[in-house]
Every structure is written in structure tokens, then in C-alpha cells.
Amino acid sequence: MDKIRLEEMVPEELLRVQREKKAVFLPIGSMEWHGPHMGMGMDTMHAERVALRLAEEIGGAVFPPLYIGTETERTEESLKRLGFSGHEKIKGMDFPANAVKSCYWPAKLFYRIVKEQVRMLRGMGFSRIVILNGHASAAQKELLGRICEEEKAEGAMLISITVLFQECGVGLGHAGLAETSIMQAVRPDAVDLEKLPPKPEPLYYKDYGIADSGGSESGFFVRHDPRDASEELGENILDYEVKRCRSILEEWMR
Ligand SMILES: [Zn+2]
DSSP states (O other), rough: OOOOOOGOHOOOOHHHHHHOOOOOOEEEOOBBBOOTBTTTTTHHHHHHHHHHHHHHOOOOOOOOOOOOOOOOOOOOOHHHTTTSOOOOBBBBTOOTTTTTOOOOOHHHHHHHHHHHHHHHHHTTTOOHHHHHHHHOOOOHHHHHHHHHHHHGGGTEEEEEEEHHHHTTOOOOOOOSSHHHHHHHHHHHHGGGGEEEEEETOOOOHHTTTTSOOGGGGGTEEEOGGGOEEEEEEEEHHHHHHHHHHHHHOOOOOO
């Protein structure tokens, strides 16, 4: 089988990918609190897995994933939806009760790094650059969207996979059922459900830094429960994401 990890390719192999006009995939996520039960690189490992599967199926090269992500301070409305008073100063998922802080990069620096990386990939000779984003922050999606818009004529495009798994019916959420299942499928060593209390104790958003779209209707606790996660569900979500990405890319590469 052809190599798909860019860092392992010798120049001749890189040139073949470029000659065949295959894409180079750039997985980007975050290094972010994902509950007490999951590795903080979740978003990035997720994006990398989707990229590797795409390259296996339709060809291309996968650049080593960038463990960088950006976030903004929450609005009063979003804080209230999570059970806070609305006056707290909270960035992304860095809730006051979390034991460890996330690595959120300043927006300008994030933009510069990704933009330069895209340019360098073009400089290497790739005519198609696909950013696969695994972090669901609005600010991140906006900045990556801007970069792709600016570089569009040169063949750059963005797929935010977090948007795709919303379509699977398990709810987007953060570190809940969907992401925990995906992690079990991608990197089982990075999940430890024992770190969560046993069911049926509710997992309050504020206490665990886990979120879904429930809000006040659910009593501010997680409905799409990570303790129900399974590798099988994770595989199904990944299959769905890869299929959707494939159809977007095949259309784009036509
Ligand atoms: Zn995540």
C-alpha cells in the first residue's frame, strides 16, 4: 500500500501525490479539557483519524496534526445555558472546577500559524490542501474558513468534521456520548470511564466540563451521556464522517 503519512514519504513519493493531484490533509483540533475521562488531544486525534482514512480511501498525504486550537470568552447567554450565573469569565471549556487548563492559542497567532502552514504546503508543490478541523469552536471555524476563502483560488478547502457528526443524531456536545465513543474507536487508551461517577448520578456541566445542547431543559446535566459510549457507535460515526467528507471532496476534486 502507498504511504499516506507525509513525514514518512521520500521526495519521489511526495511528487507522485502532487502529480496525481491528490490532496494533502492538514488535521487541526485543540489541546483542550475533555472531561476527567478523556485525553485532552481528542479533537486533534479525531481529525487525524478521519484524514488517515480519507487518504487510505481516495489517496493523498496526511500532514502531522497540529495540536493547536483557539477559543473565545463565553457570552452571558452561553454561560446561562450551562448553569452558570452569566457573569463568570470563562474561555471555551475551561470551567472553574476543571483540574487542568486547556492550551488555547490567541486567535491572531492561530491564524498566522495555520496560514503559513497552508502556504508552505503550497510551496512544497501541493495544489489541493484540505484542512480537517476537529474543534467545534465558532472562532476556530471562522478563522479557518477565512484562511480557506483567502487561499481558495490556490486550492484550499475546509471541512469542519464537528459539523458532520451533528448530523448523526447523537448531538454535537463536548466530551459526551459522541466524542467519547469516537475516542474509544480511535484511541481506547485515551479514555477512562472509571474517572466518571457511576450512573445514574447526573453529570452536571459545571462540575465535569462536559456539555451538550440540553441546557435548562435537562437541568444542566449531560443527556448524551459519555458513560453510554461504545466503540461501535464511535466506528459508526467515523464511517459516516468519512463518507460525507468523501462526497464533499470527490465533488470538489472533479
Ligand atoms: Zn472535542
